Amino acid sequence: MAVPFTSSTMRKAEETGQLLSEAINTGDKAEAIRCVEQLLTLSVPVCMRLTPEAYSQECIRLRVGVEDALSDAYITMLVTPGMTISELKQKVSRDYGFHPSLQCWIIGKRFAKDGDTLFSHNVTTDDDQAFLFIKSAYSANLSHEQQKQEEQNRKIGGIIENIEVLSRGPAELGARSKQPQTPPKQKTLPEIPPKPVIGWSCLQCTYMNKPTRPGCAMCSASRPENYQIPDIYLPDEEETRRIQQEELASLQYQQSIREEREKNFLSLLETDNHDLVSNTEEICCPICCEEVVAGEGATLRECLHSFCRECVKMTILNCLDAEVACPYADGEYSCDCKLLDREIKTLLSPDEYQKFLELRLNIAESRSENSYHCKTPDCPGWCIFEDDVNEFACDICNETNCLLCKAIHKGMNCKEYQDDLRLRAENDAAAKRTTEILEMMLKNGEAMYCPKCKVIIQKKDGCDWICCLMCKTEICWVTKQARWGPQGSGDVSGGCKCRINGVPCHPNCQNCH
Numbered sequence: 001m002a003v004p005f006t007s008s009t010m011r012k013a014e015e016t017g018q019l020l021s022e023a024i025n026t027g028d029k030a031e032a033i034r035c036v037e038q039l040l041t042l043s044v045p046v047c048m049r050l051t052p053e054a055y056s057q058e059c060i061r062l063r064v065g066v067e068d069a070l071s072d073a074y075i076t077m078l079v080t081p082g083m084t085i086s087e088l089k090q091k092v093s094r095d096y097g098f099h100p101s102l103q104c105w106i107i108g109k110r111f112a113k114d115g116d117t118l119f120s121h122n123v124t125t126d127d128d129q130a131f132l133f134i135k136s137a138y139s140a141n142l143s144h145e146q147q148k149q150e151e152q153n154r155k156i157g158g159i160i161e162n163i164e165v166l167s168r169g170p171a172e173l174g175a176r177s178k179q180p181q182t183p184p185k186q187k188t189l190p191e192i193p194p195k196p197v198i199g200w201s202c203l204q205c206t207y208m209n210k211p212t213r214p215g216c217a218m219c220s221a222s223r224p225e226n227y228q229i230p231d232i233y234l235p236d237e238e239e240t241r242r243i244q245q246e247e248l249a250s251l252q253y254q255q256s257i258r259e260e261r262e263k264n265f266l267s268l269l270e271t272d273n274h275d276l277v278s279n280t281e282e283i284c285c286p287i288c289c290e291e292v293v294a295g296e297g298a299t300l301r302e303c304l305h306s307f308c309r310e311c312v313k314m315t316i317l318n319c320l321d322a323e324v325a326c327p328y329a330d331g332e333y334s335c336d337c338k339l340l341d342r343e344i345k346t347l348l349s350p351d352e353y354q355k356f357l358e359l360r361l362n363i364a365e366s367r368s369e370n371s372y373h374c375k376t377p378d379c380p381g382w383c384i385f386e387d388d389v390n391e392f393a394c395d396i397c398n399e400t401n402c403l404l405c406k407a408i409h410k411g412m413n414c415k416e417y418q419d420d421l422r423l424r425a426e427n428d429a430a431a432k433r434t435t436e437i438l439e440m441m442l443k444n445g446e447a448m449y450c451p452k453c454k455v456i457i458q459k460k461d462g463c464d465w466i467c468c469l470m471c472k473t474e475i476c477w478v479t480k481q482a483r484w485g486p487q488g489s490g491d492v493s494g495g496c497k498c499r500i501n502g503v504p505c506h507p508n509c510q511n512c513h
Helices: 007-026 029-042 085-096 144-156 170-178 237-272 309-317 341-347 350-367 414-427 429-444
Strands: 060-067 072-079 103-107 128-134 297-299 306-308 371-373 382-384 391-393 400-402 447-449 456-458 465-467 474-476
Touching (some): 007 029, 085 103, 297 309, 309 341, 309 350, 350 371, 429 447
Parallel strands (some): 060 128
Antiparallel strands (some): 060 072, 297 306, 371 382, 447 456, 465 474
């Protein structure tokens, strides 16, 4: 056991230590050396520490990882570099309710001692990290009564003992001795009401959070929906800073959303400037099964299906309809979106596009009930007439067509032309023979009238689906009627209604598509 120092030695050591501190603060090197030599002579243990004023007083944000035996979470604390670990434990005890004896701090992979400063562990800037492990009360030998007693000691500052004073007179002493002795009443101190805690308790970890926090600082659970922030509550400096940071983060998020929307809008405008949209990644063409590198294929605008350009071009050239449908089809789905004119024009050559436009005109002519084609051979001119119009002057061949006779009879009126036609039919044996053969084929079922334009058509071979070359009407051969309704392909309101609910249109149907 160490021999205690005398009071004179201790007093002299304290005075010398104070003089050494003043000499260092004033920069008196000679006096500081003298004081050090005197302390060495006294051989008294000395501890040197920097004063708090030597450290930066600016608060920094310390990112603390809090862990216990069951869970972990991250919190942010405002500290100063000169704060000791003991002061840090007291701050956690005040703010979060964890007793200092339950706290174990680890900074920079080292256990932090109570006398260490945060500066000694290189905690000097915002977002430096530290780890706090919360021990259980059992492992720290801390009982609830001990914790409560320490809290009362801090609040009261001491205990006042009541002492009963007895008189020293002999008479009173004798009289008192005759009286039955009763134990003195023990006076209990009134319990100090606990300080009201403002905040909300987490339903999962029971941690008491500050009123303005939207989620638990420990386990990140949501704040109870029925909790309301008290009207009289004023956020502290840390909460105010956190709220400002959240508002700033929200503004930055909204700004990023606006910038992304503007970027997407400009990208769409740039894409719209191209008549044909190229594929942005490598694909396998679903028609020819060939690999198509990025930028070499075509992505349709209406349905976003991608193909190689050659397959889309061949689909357009082989289409017999005015509108070209997307060629995508599998076992469960067939796309019915249409190609745009700008896409078709880009894929076809000028001659091919001109032929496609002519096909559209022919289809429009055949589907119009009041259309009339010029009777001049190989003339592409046609018109749509009204009931009160009897003549059509073709602008292409400059011939005048009679809409009543459906012919050009230049120099003759309608009666003269019809009489002449009747006479020629009687004298023309070839025309008469042709008429007889057609009537026989119609009677035997080898030919039929188109249900729309009434032209005579025949079936060569194959399935029971045929298409009229004049009006482009799809026809079911076995039922001798249109395959679809008036709206065209896919309209089941009319036509033969084949394959509806899996039922063929006729027992002899050989697939009319």
